[in-house]
Structures are given as structure tokens and as C-alpha cells.
Amino acid sequence: MLYHLFTYIDKVNHIPGTGLFNFISFRASMAALLSLAIALLIGKKIIYFLQRKQIGEEIRDLGLEGQMQKKGTPTMGGIIIIAAIVIPVLLLADLTNIYTILLLFTTLWLGMIGFIDDYIKVYKKNKEGLHGKFKIAGQIILGLVVGLTLWLHQDVVIRDKKASHKQKMENVQTTDQTIAKKVDIKSTATTIPFVKNHEFNYNKLLWFMGENARKFQWIIYILVIIVIITAVSNGANITDGLDGLATGTSAIIGSVLGILAYVSGNIIYADYLNIMYIPHIGELMIFAAAFMGATIGFLYYNSYPAQVFMGDTGSLTLGGFIAVFAIVIRKELLIPILCGIFLAENLSVMVQVSYFKYTKRKYGEGKRILLMAPLHHHFQKKNYHEAKIVTRFWIIGILLAIITLATIKIR
Helix, strand or coil: CHHHHHHHHHHHCCCCCHHHHHCHHHHHHHHHHHHHHHHHHHHHHHHHHHHHCCCECCCCCCCCCCCHHHCCCECCCHHHHHHHHHHHHHHHCCCCCHHHHHHHHHHHHHHHHHHHHHHHHHCCCCCCCCCHHHHHHHHHHHHHHHHHHHHHCCCCCEECHHHHHHHHHHHHHHCCCCCCCCCEECCCEEECCCCCCCEEEHHHHHHHHHHHHHHHHHHHHHHHHHHHHHHHHHHHHHHCCCCCHHHHHHHHHHHHHHHHHHHHCCHHHHHHHCCCCCCCHHHHHHHHHHHHHHHHHHHHHHCCCCCCCCHHHHHHHHHHHHHHHHHHCCCHHHHHHHCHHHHHHHHHHHHHHHHHHHHHHHHCCCCCCCCCCCHHHHHHHCCCCHHHHHHHHHHHHHHHHHHHHHCCCCC
């Protein structure tokens, strides 16, 4: 809103200072500061409100050190994160940008699903919360909305590097003053790491259909989006088991996504780095900055010993946000690297459950690979202190973030 107001004032009256809002870097900085301030200021009041209403976490005794001490800690703190993201974005982002609208919808939609889940757990005293099939249904609906929007909306395009390069060569042969026209196309292409040409089109998965592959590529594209959103949001949900673990990990991931969005939306940097240029995507830097400020601000209250838990209100939102952000900047194939912590947590549960069922069926007694799943509980069982586990996971997250950025040039 402020962006549109000051842009209008600058256009009409040319008041000094209003032109700052035309710069993404300025608005991103303001969004980070504002989101951090909101999280810190409203966090304490929301925690007090949750305590007064006795909205506390129900803890199941798993025999972990210090676990039962957390009983009664306020939950549903994801409200703090959502407010700290949405308010700065509404004030500072371009609300006509389709990518901004898509991320706002994602944040509010998954926040609502997570809130319903927490509400059932807290107020209805049902430890199971919202039935899993309804969560999956919500994630599928989000995947359909995101996929169809990216496929159908006229502003969702990428710069065709081959066509642009061909035009440049033709222009060089004619006159130095001729400028190549931009060639923006609709495509399901995405970035693939460690490959020379650096791009992969989902229609190649339908190679057996020949020329018909282009007609049906949107179907495979949407299916991939649904799988990614479901996997990452559930991964964040599983990771949210120790104080500050999911919050800090998400902050690291969000910072990398913001950098990738900025360079992908800047034609100079995109050309220099030889990466996919996506028109209008740089606006998501404001969203990424707000995300970072919100998670760091929430970490102030969520770090060990936590004063508040985010609950599914926060964890589903964080995971879904990261997934959709990566998808719209066409970097979703980097998720296994960037979100390696989420992936490891997800796999630890899948492997543990699968192996237990297999050994029980074969030997009559189930066996376990880990002392406990998810992975962070395995290290707790090995008597590592909670704060040490979280810090080391953050360090691994930072290393994965560096590797992710390095893939831009490692091909």
C-alpha cells in the first residue's frame, strides 16, 4: 500500500525521497526491519494472551530429557510469523504482481489449515488434530492453484535465452545500434543443478508422447508442484520438534531464496551468471526479506528454552512458503540440497517406519534403525543436549545454503 502511495506521489509531485520506493533493495530492507519489529513487539503480547487462555502444548512422554518441562508452553505462535510476514508485504510490495499475490495466498491458506489443526488439538483436546486427509487435500488445492496460475497467467514468463542470443547475433551482423527485442515465453522450464545448460523442461518427462508432450506438459507440471508442496510443508512440520530448529533452518533457507529471486529478476545479474531471467520475479525479494525478519523475530521467543511454539500454524506455513517460493523462481530442483535438513527429517521417519514394518513382517518382531525418529530425537536419545543439536543442524543448514548458491556456477 505504501509502495503504491509513494509511487503515485513521486509520479505526480516528484517529492524528494518518494522515489526510494521504486528500489527493491530499499523496500526489502524496510520489510526486514518492519517484520522483525512486528515479531518482537506483538510476540510478547500474543504469548501473554495464549498463556492467559491456557493455550498450551500437550506433551506426549517419549522419555526424552527435558521434554515434560515443556508441557503447557503456549502454542499456535505461528500467528506471530504470519502477521510479521503479511503486514510488511501489504505495505511495501507491489500488490499487482502475480508472484506477490500467489505467495500471500500460500501464506494465508496454509496458515488457516495449520490454525484449524492447532485449534482442534488445543480446544477440542484431540491430540490427532485435523485429520491427515484434510491436510493433504489442502496442500493439493494449493498445488492446483499455484500450478494453474503459473501455467495460465500471462505475466508468468521467462526470457528465452536462445532466441535472445540469436537476435543479438543477427543484430551484430547488421548494425551496432540495433537492440535485440526481448523474447519472453510461457514455459515449464526450471533450473537443474550441476548441468551445463542449467535448465530442464518438464515436457521431457513425456518424451514417449512425441509432439503431444507439449499439450499435456501442464498436467505433469502441476503434479510435480503438488508433490513438492506436500513434501516440503510436511518436512518443516516434522522438523519442528526442538526449540528453534525449524525456525532457524527456515530463516537460512529464506535468505538463499531471496538472493536467488533477486539475481533471477535482475537482467544484468542473470546475464552475467548465465541463469534463467524471470521478469517481475525480483519483487519477491520483499517477501523473502519479510520472511527472514519474521523467523528471526520469532526465534527470539522460540530459542531454547522456548517461550512459545509455532504449532502447525507456523510449521505448515513455513514449509509451504518455501516450496512455493522455490517453484515460482524456478529453483525447485535445488530443494533437496537447500532443504536438506527437512529432507533428512522426512527420510528418517519413512525409513524407520518402513524398516520396522518389514522386520516385523519377516521376523515377527519389529526392529529400528534409529533410536527414535525423526532424526533430531535420535540424537536426543544419544544424550546430546537440545541446544547443541539445534546449533549443529543450523551449521549444516548454512553449509547446504552455501552449496546451493555455488550450484549457480558449478555445472
